[in-house]
Amino acid sequence: MSTLFAISLTTGILSGIWGWTAISLGLLSWAGFLGCTSFFASPNDGISGLKSSLITNISGVFWAMVIIHSSQYISLEIAGYVLTAVVAFLMCIQAKKSWLAYIPGTFIGACATFAANGNWKLVLPSLILGGIFGYLMKSSGLWLHRYMSNKESVNTNKEQLSRNNI
Structure with missing residues (x-):
């Protein structure tokens, strides 16, 4: 099983679970998928990627x-655009801090x-749980890939041993 297939499989399963979880908790499923996407696109991996994306x-x-x-x-109206420009600048310049x-x-x-x-009280938990789901999607897919690779390796070794004993 390829890494891509394993991550795709766990992502598919956990995406369905996320959709149900979001609706059950009254969260924004689409915002959770943005949190998930943010994790997947993060330049860091694992917990470090989750932290930086969150x-x-x-x-x-x-x-x-x-x-x-x-x-x-x-x-x-023009002042609103100037404000947006200033804040967009601040959103980028904050990257001087490594954690941002x-x-x-x-x-x-x-x-x-x-x-x-502007409903931040709904957006925050949706993004955070979505990011956690993204982390779980990838980490469980990587685990599945390792598990299946080890299983295939054991089966291959057993086949080689049985051929040599013939």
């Missing part, structure tokens, strides 16, 4: 709320917040 997703939610709340006090270096994760968190009309 931290940057959360920072994106914060920055989106800054734009949403600040825009309420701006009456000129995954810029796409920040934008994913912000976009999810905008798509949910």
Whole structure:
């Protein structure tokens, strides 16, 4: 079994479970898939990738709320665009801190917040649980691949031994 097949299999199974979990908990399934995607696209792997994707997703939610709340006090449309430009700059420049270096994760968190009309109380748990599901999808797929590879290796060794004894 290839690594891609194993990760695809566990991702398919856990995607269905995520969909059911999100609806059962009243969360945004699509935002959870953004959290999952953020983990899969993270330049880091394993727990480190999960941490960087979650931290940057959360920072994106914060920055989106800054734009949403600040825009309420701006009456000129052009000023809203200037505010967006300044905040987008801050979303990128924060990457000077290594723990905020995954810029796409920040934008994913912000976009999810905008798509949910600023409902950060719903977006945050959806992104976080989605990210955890993404981690579980990949790690269980890698485990399955290792397990099946070891099983195939044992079977191959048994076949070679039985041929040699003939």
